[in-house]
Amino acid sequence: MSNAIHFAILGMASGGLYALMALGLIVVHRTSGAINFAHGAIAVTAGYVLVYCESKSIPILVSVVLAILSGLVLGVLIQLLVMTPLRNASTLTKAISTLGILVVLQASAQLKFGSQPQLVESFLPQNGVTIFGAYVTVDYLIMLAIALVLAAVLWVVYRRTRFGLATTAVSDNEEALGTLGWSSTLVARGNWAIAGTLAALSGVLLAPTTGVSLPSMTSLLLPALAAALFGRLSSFPVATLGALLIGVIQSELTFYGQAPVLRDLPNLPEAVPFLLIIVILVARGKTLPTRDFVESRLPSLGSGRVRLRTLLPAVLVAVLLIQWMLPLEWVMATTSTLIAGIIVLSLVLLIGYAGQLSLAQLSIGGLGALVTARLVASADWPLPLAVLVGLAVAVPVGILVGLPAVRTRGATLAVVTLGLAAALNSLVFSTVKLTGGDVGIDVGFPSLLGFEFDETTYPRRYALVALALFVLVGIALCNLRRSGLGRWMISVRSNERAAASLGVNVVGAKLAAFVMSSVIATLGAILVAFRFPNALFTSFEPFQSVNYVVQSVIGGVGFVPGAAAGGMLEPSGLGSKAIHSAGLGDWLTLVGGLLLLLTVIFNPDGMVGSGLEQARAVKRKLFPAKASSHAAKSSIAVQSVVGDAPGRGEAKVLAVSGLTVQFGAVTAVNGVDFELRSGEVLGVIGPNGAGKTTLIDALTGYVPSKGSVTLDGEQLQGTAPHHRSRLGVIRSFQSLELFEDLSVGENLLVASEKLTFRRALGAMFWPKRPALDGAAPAAVQEFGLGDALDGAPGDLSYGQRRLLAISRAVACNPTVLLLDEPAAGLDDVDRQALKALVRRLSESWGIAVLLIEHDVDLVMSVSDRILALNFGTVTAHASPEEVRRHPEVIRSYLGEDDAAVAAGDGCTRGTDETMERSAQ
Numbered sequence: 001m002s003n004a005i006h007f008a009i010l011g012m013a014s015g016g017l018y019a020l021m022a023l024g025l026i027v028v029h030r031t032s033g034a035i036n037f038a039h040g041a042i043a044v045t046a047g048y049v050l051v052y053c054e055s056k057s058i059p060i061l062v063s064v065v066l067a068i069l070s071g072l073v074l075g076v077l078i079q080l081l082v083m084t085p086l087r088n089a090s091t092l093t094k095a096i097s098t099l100g101i102l103v104v105l106q107a108s109a110q111l112k113f114g115s116q117p118q119l120v121e122s123f124l125p126q127n128g129v130t131i132f133g134a135y136v137t138v139d140y141l142i143m144l145a146i147a148l149v150l151a152a153v154l155w156v157v158y159r160r161t162r163f164g165l166a167t168t169a170v171s172d173n174e175e176a177l178g179t180l181g182w183s184s185t186l187v188a189r190g191n192w193a194i195a196g197t198l199a200a201l202s203g204v205l206l207a208p209t210t211g212v213s214l215p216s217m218t219s220l221l222l223p224a225l226a227a228a229l230f231g232r233l234s235s236f237p238v239a240t241l242g243a244l245l246i247g248v249i250q251s252e253l254t255f256y257g258q259a260p261v262l263r264d265l266p267n268l269p270e271a272v273p274f275l276l277i278i279v280i281l282v283a284r285g286k287t288l289p290t291r292d293f294v295e296s297r298l299p300s301l302g303s304g305r306v307r308l309r310t311l312l313p314a315v316l317v318a319v320l321l322i323q324w325m326l327p328l329e330w331v332m333a334t335t336s337t338l339i340a341g342i343i344v345l346s347l348v349l350l351i352g353y354a355g356q357l358s359l360a361q362l363s364i365g366g367l368g369a370l371v372t373a374r375l376v377a378s379a380d381w382p383l384p385l386a387v388l389v390g391l392a393v394a395v396p397v398g399i400l401v402g403l404p405a406v407r408t409r410g411a412t413l414a415v416v417t418l419g420l421a422a423a424l425n426s427l428v429f430s431t432v433k434l435t436g437g438d439v440g441i442d443v444g445f446p447s448l449l450g451f452e453f454d455e456t457t458y459p460r461r462y463a464l465v466a467l468a469l470f471v472l473v474g475i476a477l478c479n480l481r482r483s484g485l486g487r488w489m490i491s492v493r494s495n496e497r498a499a500a501s502l503g504v505n506v507v508g509a510k511l512a513a514f515v516m517s518s519v520i521a522t523l524g525a526i527l528v529a530f531r532f533p534n535a536l537f538t539s540f541e542p543f544q545s546v547n548y549v550v551q552s553v554i555g556g557v558g559f560v561p562g563a564a565a566g567g568m569l570e571p572s573g574l575g576s577k578a579i580h581s582a583g584l585g586d587w588l589t590l591v592g593g594l595l596l597l598l599t600v601i602f603n604p605d606g607m608v609g610s611g612l613e614q615a616r617a618v619k620r621k622l623f624p625a626k627a628s629s630h631a632a633k634s635s636i637a638v639q640s641v642v643g644d645a646p647g648r649g650e651a652k653v654l655a656v657s658g659l660t661v662q663f664g665a666v667t668a669v670n671g672v673d674f675e676l677r678s679g680e681v682l683g684v685i686g687p688n689g690a691g692k693t694t695l696i697d698a699l700t701g702y703v704p705s706k707g708s709v710t711l712d713g714e715q716l717q718g719t720a721p722h723h724r725s726r727l728g729v730i731r732s733f734q735s736l737e738l739f740e741d742l743s744v745g746e747n748l749l750v751a752s753e754k755l756t757f758r759r760a761l762g763a764m765f766w767p768k769r770p771a772l773d774g775a776a777p778a779a780v781q782e783f784g785l786g787d788a789l790d791g792a793p794g795d796l797s798y799g800q801r802r803l804l805a806i807s808r809a810v811a812c813n814p815t816v817l818l819l820d821e822p823a824a825g826l827d828d829v830d831r832q833a834l835k836a837l838v839r840r841l842s843e844s845w846g847i848a849v850l851l852i853e854h855d856v857d858l859v860m861s862v863s864d865r866i867l868a869l870n871f872g873t874v875t876a877h878a879s880p881e882e883v884r885r886h887p888e889v890i891r892s893y894l895g896e897d898d899a900a901v902a903a904g905d906g907c908t909r910g911t912d913e914t915m916e917r918s919a920q
Ligand SMILES: Nc1ncnc2c1ncn2[C@@H]1O[C@H](COP(=O)(O)OP(=O)(O)OP(=O)(O)O)[C@@H](O)[C@H]1O
Pocket: 290, 291, 663, 666, 667, 668, 686, 687, 688, 689, 690, 691, 692, 693, 694, 695
C-alpha cells in the first residue's frame, strides 16, 4: 500500500510538470486560438541555457534566472515574428507554424549540443521526507507546489485582472478591445511571454532529474496537451487536475507494470495521454461544428488537370537521369526524395484536399509496412501478396485514425494524431519482439515476377520503381481532385455545415480521406522498409511524421507536384545531397524549419503553388489571346434543359409538431407546429433572437430538438443533416457558406452529383468531364450563372454570391427549400428579382419554400402564409394580411406599449417599417 502511495506522490510531482506545460498551452490558446506544438521545445531550450551557463561556471541561481528568461524572450519573439503576421490565418496554419518553430529550436539545439543527454547539477534540495509511509525527495514536492501555486495565480489573473479580461476580449472581439484603448498585439505578446516563461520553468525544473535532451522534454508535450484538452484549453484548475491525474495513472501503471497482465506492455504508461486525448475528444466533440465556428482559408489547391505535354517529358528526363546519367549516390538521393514524395502525397490528399492535419503519417504507414515485412520474413509470403495485405491493413488503421476526426477538427485533430504516433512508437515500433530493434527484420531482396529491384544490388531499378509509383499515385490524386469524391472532400475542408446541407456525407468524406491517405503512406513506408535486406523500424518515430508535414507545406500542400518539391527536403534526399555537397549537411533540418516558417508567413501556397501562379501571370501577359480562348472552354458540361422546370414531381407535406429546441436555460424554439405543402411559400418573421434560424437548424438536423418533423409521413427526427438533404429538405445559410476553394460550377456539382462507391473509385482511374444534370442546369439557367461556372465564388458580386447560394440549394432538386434571410444586403433591384424567383420556385418548380426574412414587405408579398415567432413561440400563423394586423405580432416588435400597438393596428405600411427597424 505504501508503495502505491509513494508512486501516487511521485506521479503527482511529474503531473505538476505536465501542469506547468499545460498552463502555458492554455495561455497561448486563450490569446491566439492556436495549439503551440513548440512548447516542449521552448522547455528544452531553457534546459540547454542551463547547460551552457553551467559550462561557463555561472552561479546556479543566475543560470536558472537566465534560463527562465530565455523562455520569456522566445515567447515574445515567436509572437512578434510568427504570430503577428499570421494573426488572421487559420488555426491549422498557426499550428503548422508552431511545428516550424519546433523544428528550428530542435535543430539549433542539436547543432550546438548534439543528441546525447546533457546532465545538469541539481539546484533543489534532494533530502527525503516520509508521507503516509512513502519516502519522497523534497524536490518533487517543490515542483508540485510550484505548479499548484501557479495554477491558482493564473486562475486569479485571468479572471480578476484587467489583463486577464483583455486576453479574453482578444480572442472574442479584437476590435472591441481596441476601442477600450488596449493594444491587442501587446496583450497577445504578454500572453506569449507568460507561456514561454512557463515552458522554460518546466524545462529548468525537469533538467536536473532527466538531464537535458530533446526526447525527454518534448515527451512532456503530449501529457501536457492531454491535460490542456481536459481543461477544454481554457480552464487552469481543471487542466491542472487533469495533469495530476495523468501523472498518477502513469506512475501507478509503472508500479503495477510488474503484474502479469501488464508485463507484456512495458510502455503502456507512455500511451496514457493518447488514450485520454481520444476519450476526451470523442466524448466532447461534435459531428458538425456549431453555427459560430469560423472556417478560415487554407492553402490553394491545384486544378488536378494532368498535362501530358508536361508530364511525359518530365518522366522521360527522370528515367534517363536515373538509368544512365546520375552517379549512384545521386540516384539513391533521388530514391529518398521520391519515397518521401509518396508519403507527402498522402498529405496532399489529407491536408490539401480534405483539410485534416495528421502528424502520424509515417507511424500509420509503418504499421502496414511492418505487417508486410513480417509476412515476407517470417511467413515467407511472396512480396506482392504481402504488400497487398500491408496496404489492406492501412484501411482499418485509416478508419481508426479518422474516427476522432469525425468529431473534432483543426489543430485539435493534430493533437490526436501526434498522440497516436507517440503511442504507436512506444507500443509497437519500440518493441524489439515486433520489429527486431536495431537488427530489424530480415526481408531479403525484393523481386517481382523474377524482376529483382533491391536497392543494394540494383539501386537504379529501385529508383525507377519509386518513380513509377510516385507518378501513378500522383495521377490518381489529380484524378481524385477532379472527381466527385474529391469535390466532397474539398467541400468538407471548406465548410462542413454547408457540405452536409447539400447531401455530402461529411463523416464518409473524412474517413475516405483518412483511409486513402493511410494506404498511400503505407506504400511509401513499405518502400522505406524494403530499401535494405534488413527492414528497420527504429526511425518510424513521431518527429519524422512532423518532417513530412514540413515538406508538404513547403512544396505546396494543395498541389501534386508539390510533393516532389517537398520530398527534396528529406534528410537523405536530393536537397540534402546538394546541401551536403556545399558542406552544410548538418543544417538541413534547420533550413527546413526556417523554410516552413517563411512559407506559411509569406507564401502559404508553397513553392509549386506560387510558381504556378507566377507562370500563369507570365503566360497571360505574353499570350493574352490564348489565355482567353482557354477560358472560354468550360471544364464542366451543362446538360440542356428539356421541358418545364424540374422538381421532384409528386406533392409532399412537411409536417412539424411540438418542435422544441433548448440551449441550456434558453428555449430557442418552443412547441412549434405547422404544415408546409409543395407549391406553398411560408414566411417566417420575428424580431432578432426569436428563434427563426434555430427553427431551420432543427428542421434540417443541425441542432438536437424534441417533437416531430415528417416529410410525407417519414419521420426525420434523429436523422443526420445529409440524410434529410437527400430526402429533399434543403436549406440555405444566412452567411452564404459558399465553398470558396471550388469554382462556381463545382459548387453546383457538389449539390447535384449523386456519388456512389463505384463512381467515386472509378473516377480515380478513369476520370470523365463532370456534367451538371438533374435540377442543376435549370438552376444555372434560372439564376443566370452560365458564364460564371469556371470562375471562383470570390470573383462574383455580392448579389451574385447570394444567388449562387440559393441556386446551389436549388440544384439539389429540393422538395422543401428553407431560405434563411436570402435578401440580406441586396439592393432594391435584386430584391425584386428575388421576389419573383421565390414565387417561380414555388409555382413552377412545385417547391415548398420556407422563407425567413427581415424584409417584411418582401416576405408579406411573396408568402401564402406567415408564421410569426417571438421568444421561440408562435405568436401568429395566418395569411399575411391577418398577421400584419395581429396585436401579438405588433407587440413583439414594439414592446408592451399598448398605444403603439393600437396605432400599429391597421396601419400596414407603418407596421412593416417598424417590424423591419426592430428586427435589424
Ligand atoms: N448554439 C447556441 N447556444 C446557445 N444559445 C443559442 C445558440 N444558438 C442560438 N441561441 C439562442 O437562441 C435564441 C434564438 O436564436 P436564433 O439565432 O435562432 O434567432 P433568430 O430569430 O434567427 O435571430 P436573427 O434574426 O438575429 O438571426 C437566441 O436567444 C440565441 O441567443
